[in-house]
Amino acid sequence: MKNVIFYIILYIGLCLLQFFFGKYINIYGIFPNFILIVIVYLGLSKGIIDAELTGFLFGLTWDVFSSEVFGVTAVMFTVIGYFAGRIHRNFNREKVFTQFVIVFFASIIYCLGANLFYFIFTDNRNYAVSFIAKPGFVNIIVTVFAAPVVFYILDRIRRYA
């Protein structure tokens, strides 16, 4: 029951943070991808099933709120959740360096995969270079640096829950 409440609160809180606050408190369109950090966190702490299901759900929500190709974010977050869950026994998630590295690679996979899908399924060929473009790369860096904070907060919440 506690788990369910935790997930519901997490879902609503993250949606508000990412889709509502993200719209207003970003700096030149740069805002950390909190959902991606949470999926990686769930993968490293809870395993494959929780991470991929949460990733899929968050991905679908993201797709509903965005105007891009429906289903791309769901697929990418599912993949990231699956791989994060696969390696959850091989790394110590409490180490900041591990968090940096895993979130960095997860962001890279997300950006590359999503842009590849957009490149294939839309007429806009600018997606091929959007990843290399400044805002995309800065977003990855910001997400990487936000990861330890998010990991710390979620650890705390779980400990008190």
Added chain:
Amino acid sequence: MFILRGSGFYKMYRHQKSKYGNIIFVVLLLLGFSFIIFRFTYPLKLVKTLIYYSVYPNINTADYIFCSVGDFADNIKSTIYVRQENIAYKQKNQELTDKLRNYDAIFKEYDDLSKFLKFNKIKNTVSVFARISVREPNEWYQWFIIDKGEKDGLYNELPVVMFNKKNGTLCSVGKIVETYKTSSKVVMITNSIYTLPVEIKNKDIICLAEGFNSDLLRIKYIPYGADVKPGDEIVVSALSAVFQKGIPVGIVVNVSEDESTDFKTATAEVFFEKDTICQAIILIPQAE
């Protein structure tokens, strides 16, 4: 359930969980890819805008909805157009069917009348256009060879005509006497071995045209009292087994009246272009 880490049960539990994880992963991926492939983006956009419009109705949103349903509306429009076209084509089809029925009735009537009046029916023919490949200068008015043969459906005794630019009609040239696979030999009506039953146009005078290896024809067996004069047109008569009745042959240039015989003889100039002839038309009669 409490399971000790490192025990056999724990390994089994982990293996089971990993298996379910993989299965769920595949299912979710398939679901995600189906969303992408089946293009749910536009219907979703439309639903989103409709929800937004129901919460906060304004002109811009309504306009956006109309823009979003562009493809959908276009499809409906196309369907209606196709339906209208279909109705028009059906009407056209009906008209053509009626015409065909009328044609059948007329054809039958024509058939009956021609039988009743013993009238020569117009034969349906297929035209084969051929180039003249060989024409010997010393046999200029006797033979020529065309580049069409058995392969093109030709056979002996087929009439050969050509287009006369002056009067815009087909005029008789000769008939096929030898057919090969890709060529045929044509004997011309001006050849001395050729005799063609003809008649004087509009005068019902039946006579015979004989060639004498020049551009002229000798018209024989004209009844003595017949009114034939230079300028009269000669056409193929109904007695011809090769040509259809009425095909122009030539024009009378001279009439000789020898009192010692019962018939007059005339000389006629052929209609076909004697020097520039390079293409011929072979008329193949079709079965009714």
